[in-house]
Amino acid sequence: MKILLIEPDKILADIYAYALVESGHTVSWQPDAQQAVLTADKWRPDIVVLELQLAAHNGVEFLYEFRSYPEWQDIPVVVLSAVPDVSLSSVLQSQLGVVAYHYKPRTTLEQLLKTLDGLAISA
Amino acid sequence: MNQIVTTGIVLTRREFGEADRLLTVLTPDHGKVALIAKGVRRPKSKLAGGIELFSVSNITYLQGRGAFSTLISSRLLTHYGQIVKNLERTMLGYDLLKILNKATEDAAGEEYFELLRQTFIGLDNPDLDRRIVELWFYMQLLKLAGHTPNLRKDAAGNPLDASAKYFFDYEAVAFARKENAEYTPHHIKFLRLGFSVPAPAILSQVETALDLLDASLDLIKTILKDHIRI
Numbered sequence: 001m002k003i004l005l006i007e008p009d010k011i012l013a014d015i016y017a018y019a020l021v022e023s024g025h026t027v028s029w030q031p032d033a034q035q036a037v038l039t040a041d042k043w044r045p046d047i048v049v050l051e052l053q054l055a056a057h058n059g060v061e062f063l064y065e066f067r068s069y070p071e072w073q074d075i076p077v078v079v080l081s082a083v084p085d086v087s088l089s090s091v092l093q094s095q096l097g098v099v100a101y102h103y104k105p106r107t108t109l110e111q112l113l114k115t116l117d118g119l120a121i122s123a
Numbered sequence: 124m125n126q127i128v129t130t131g132i133v134l135t136r137r138e139f140g141e142a143d144r145l146l147t148v149l150t151p152d153h154g155k156v157a158l159i160a161k162g163v164r165r166p167k168s169k170l171a172g173g174i175e176l177f178s179v180s181n182i183t184y185l186q187g188r189g190a191f192s193t194l195i196s197s198r199l200l201t202h203y204g205q206i207v208k209n210l211e212r213t214m215l216g217y218d219l220l221k222i223l224n225k226a227t228e229d230a231a232g233e234e235y236f237e238l239l240r241q242t243f244i245g246l247d248n249p250d251l252d253r254r255i256v257e258l259w260f261y262m263q264l265l266k267l268a269g270h271t272p273n274l275r276k277d278a279a280g281n282p283l284d285a286s287a288k289y290f291f292d293y294e295a296v297a298f299a300r301k302e303n304a305e306y307t308p309h310h311i312k313f314l315r316l317g318f319s320v321p322a323p324a325i326l327s328q329v330e331t332a333l334d335l336l337d338a339s340l341d342l343i344k345t346i347l348k349d350h351i352r353i
Contacts, residue, residue: 060214
């Protein structure tokens with residue numbers, strides 16, 4: 001699966017990208033929302049993994065922008081964030097097509113991979 | 124074609140084709156306008172800056188005969204940039220845009236434009252509790268739609284009593300007296316003020332505002348759902 005990884009922290013991004021590639025995915029890492037939209041336009045990802053806390057435009061803005069493109073309505077978004085999931089209501093998560101929410105401090109790489117592998121199987 | 128110059132706030136944005144964008148813009152003098160912004164997603168687009176969300180912009184468009192008019196120029200007047208620096212405020216901002224869009228007809232008047240502008244000013248102020256802005260927005264929306272609850276007399280038509288307690292009678296859209304009920308005259312005065320003030324910051328000056336906020340917000344949200352299609 002082609003995974004667009006939106007993560008502002010280079011060190012964390014490297015770790016996630018390494019684990020994702022090791023488990024057979026292709027990864028494009030982008031540190032901010034603007035670059036992520038441009039990449040999505042050219043690269044057509046199958047899944048987006050998103051941190052909500054980004055510089056300039058935050059992750060919620062990215063989600064609204066991303067979902068405003070008719071051709072990207074069905075691309076699943078997995079939130080992997082340092083922001084607890086209570087901050088993003090379940091109604092809003094469903095409206096914006098967030099299929100899973102992982103709170104970084106309580107998520108192991110194994111759990112993230114399990115979610116992404118599950119999505120890959122159901123795709 | 125008729126050229127219109129006005130001020131606008133973007134309510135919705137949707138991508139269209141390779142580089143265009145469809146917008147619903149709220150204006151003070153032409154209601155809600157459906158616009159097509161051509162080429163706006165190209166990197167050097169001159170229109171892009173003027174159609175940011177959470178902003179007020181000067182816009183010029185050609186009134187079309189079809190569903191969409193064509194945006195020909197835009198200039199950013201005020202961008203409420205603090206809103207997007209906070210996730211909760213950003214989410215609330217998007218929610219309130221969506222509610223206002225659903226609750227208004229195409230011919231929405233200037234008062235709705237002012238409501239949204241004041242809401243942005245409130246959300247842009249990091250010192251102002253976002254729930255106060257939310258409460259004020261809902262109250263003003265109810266007021267503009269003609270659904271202000273009766274806050275002067277109780278459901279039986281008697282003047283409100285400073286020492287009594289009340290519950291809210293949703294059928295009568297008024298408070299009714301009941302021992303040990305949830306609402307005090309402080310809540311009712313707080314709501315009365317909220318419906319009358321022109322900006323949410325004024326509401327925050329009530330000393331006990333934060334104590335009265337949760338119950339007031341729950342009540343107003345319920346009234347809103349009963350009376351306005353959102």
